[in-house]
Amino acid sequence: MTTTLETDACAPTTTHAIGTEAAATVAEALKSLSDPLRLRMLSAIATDPRGECCVCDLAALADVSQPTISHHLKVLKATGMLLSERRGTWVYYRIAPARRGAVTALLDAFAPAATLDTSEDDAAERAEALRTMDGRVTRLADELADELTGLNRDLVTAIVRESYAGLVRSAKLTQHMIPLTERFARQRLADLTRDRQAGVPQVLFVCVQNAGRSQLAAALVNQLADGKVIARSAGSTPAADVHPHVRSLITQIEGERQAESAFPKPLTDDAVRAADVVVTMGCGDVCPIIPGVRYEDWAVGDPALASPEGVAAIRDDIEGRVRGLIDTLLTD
The missing domain is CATH 1.10.8.1060 (Corynebacterium glutamicum thioredoxin-dependent arsenate reductase, N-terminal domain)
Structure with a gap:
């Protein structure tokens, strides 16, 4: 019995694949991040308001010895992600400027997306609704x-x-x-x-997914400013929903009705143009530069990835910054 084989040859286009040398570099960096404690340390350094962390600061992240912390930091430094500086008896670590974009993408976009649960049933329901x-x-x-x-x-x-x-x-x-x-x-x-020369000041908070920090900051402004400052939020790549941790916080701040109605929104040029102040939280390079608009960048942790204690600390950090911003706007 003779079997006829398909003669149409597969012609894959491999020239667009990442190069061998680049792939090896990226793989080495990803390998260095395969340890959960290293990821947590990287996140702590990236979001510290000082822009750096001491070894002694990072020891509180886990019940391990200081030499173990130092070992993990050296692994991250070897990949070029961190820079270090010795001051007296302590060593301080900060994100290397050339790697900040990659670290931001990892912590603000990939990590939250990787923790989401999706199902085929959701996809089928979505397709039917679209019709x-x-x-x-x-x-x-x-x-x-x-x-x-x-x-x-x-x-x-x-x-x-x-x-x-x-x-x-x-x-x-x-x-x-x-x-x-x-x-x-x-x-x-x-x-x-909107005429920015008239009415109450308006603040726009922008993060990557508009599911955590920016939503929380806007809720705090709306609570603390008592209508004297308007706050809005948006995301450069909005998530499907507000993170449960943040929705719980918004419930405490603004009430259940406001928390239930919160949803991630995409960033628009009009929103930036209408704002008196734009506060970015890990996505400063995505906002268009509009003359007359004041820009600030806040390095704060992501509550979507934090422990309950971390979520509380992030809330307190944002509240302190929000109070200062409100005072500045009302004084000006």
Whole structure:
């Protein structure tokens, strides 16, 4: 019996793959991060307000000896991620400037994404919901255009559709998608028409996923400023939902209703343009530079990855910074 073999040859394109030398370098760096304690130390150094950590600071992360801590730090330093400086009897470590982007991407984007749970059922539900959503978005755009008669109808329609498109890339598709789109579109239209010379000061908090730090900071401003400062938040790559740890904190700060309505939002140029102050939290290079807008960068930990004690410490750190920011804005 003769078997006919397929004659169409596979022609894979391998020229776009990472180079051998680069792959070896990256693999070595990833190997150095395969230990959970090293990842925690890297996170502690990256988010320390001083921009560096002493060996004695990092010893509190685990019940291990100081020589063990020093060993792990030397492994990270050998890959080029850390720089060190001896001052007296102690050695201080900081993130190497050339590696800061890689460390930020690891801690702020990859790590939270790696801890998410996804299922085939969620994907099927999402696909089914998408098939019925377009007509509802069109109706929402018509309703808002009828209501906001002072704005160009085509502009309102475009903002509604752009808002839906921005949210649907990452948000969970539930029965709440249309209300979320309406809230986001209204916020964008308010940003688009805001006069920064009039009204109360407005602050925009931006992190990568808008699921943790930026949400928490905005909630604290809204609580502590008592309406004298408006706070909003956004993410350069929004997550599907606010992290449970942060939602619990928002419940304590603003109440259950506000916590339930919080959702990750994509960053827009209009939001930056409307703000008096933009505070970045690990994603400073993604924000457009708008003349007249003040920019700050806060190095704070990610509550999505922290222990309960760490979450409390991060909240206290952000609250202290928020109080200072509010005082500055109201004084100015």
